[in-house]
Amino acid sequence: MKAEKLLSIILIGAASVSLLAGCGSNTSDTQADSEDAAQTESSDNTAQADEQESAEDNEDSSSGSGNVLVVYYSATGNTEEVANYIADTTGGDLFELEPVEPYTDDDLNWSDDNSRVSQEHEDESLRDVELVSTDVENWDSYDTVFIGYPIWWGIAAWPVDSFVENNDFTGKTVIPFCTSASSGIGDSGQLLEEMAGTGDWQEGERFRSGADEADVQEWVNGLGL
Template sequence: MRTTPLKRVIGCILAMTMLFALAACGQQAPQAPGQSQETQTSAKNEETPAPETGTPATDGENGKTLVVYYSATGNTEAVAGYIADALGADTFEIVPAKPYTSEDLDWTDKNSRVSREHDNESLQAVELVSAAVENWEDYDTVFIGYPIWWHVAAWPVSSFVVSNDFTGKTVIPFCTSSSSGLGESGELLAETTGTGDWLEGQRFRSSVSEADVVEWVNSLEITSES
């Protein structure tokens, strides 16, 4: 069958139309099954969110550190000073309203002050010059030092802990003693106040060196704000 000129013209027009349609399809972005172009764009934005601005930095530093101590003969005061120097910490001395004399501290004398207080627990509520620490709420870590009296913390320390709220604070007891160990002294103080996170603590001999104290402090990995 011969093809007429009109049919050839129509055939050329149809061929050109199909070529333009295929070119247009090739320029369109591919789509995932069941997704429209708008849905794809939205999903892409969710997968790669824009970076946030103004996000506050995390503060990894600990708060301020305080070293509280009662020292009857100066040994505990020395250790407290070593700790404070190592950490750049503040100190607070527990001072009885009626100071203990050397005669008061003679535990071998049944009539001495400490002996009478030991025999009569009602006398162990020792009045202090002050139990109030300035800016107490600023301290996150509190060391509490004391000599050991009859296997427990010297009673002026109990008067201090019952007067303060240790909620939210890490408390680290330490003691000085020529022979007795820390024992349950820290645990008993924790029970007395009923607040705070009390750690195990450490006992030091009366003549402990600064280097030994600093070694212990460093093992605690405490960073104090200045």
């Protein structure tokens, strides 16, 4: 009888040990599964963060570096059109030069000796055209500045003069461009360079009135900016 009781105790003890071992194994497996899941989730989060950062970088790249500024004065819209093409190609910002007293169609009639531009051409003292603003926000952040204008009597339209005179181009690459029906760019860029006294001025480019966007893009891409 005692032997049977002892055997029962031994069997119960063995079963308990086996059950505890099984529970311990299940606990370890559960912990391992949890750790694997946590590591997988962490890896997924890291991958998502990398993808988001890459997408943001690509977005910044596609919107331009932000260090190109396209400054322009446009009397009839032709120079503005080219300026927009340049800004689109470079991802640069635009800054329009606006006279406080805008030019009317009659003012721009160069064949009329009494028109505003004709009088300003004859009397240089009248060429000091006041602009709405010559101050560019974050001017120091721009490394490359395009300056566009129509050609008037073989030189840059004088509304751009006060902008050039009132800004420091030190450390900037300056690229002039112009529009005209027939005249070339001539010495207009060099004259503006002398007026500025600072900046690394490059050879400019002339575009005909109603220039093709493809022509502008080809020129800009050839600059290696």
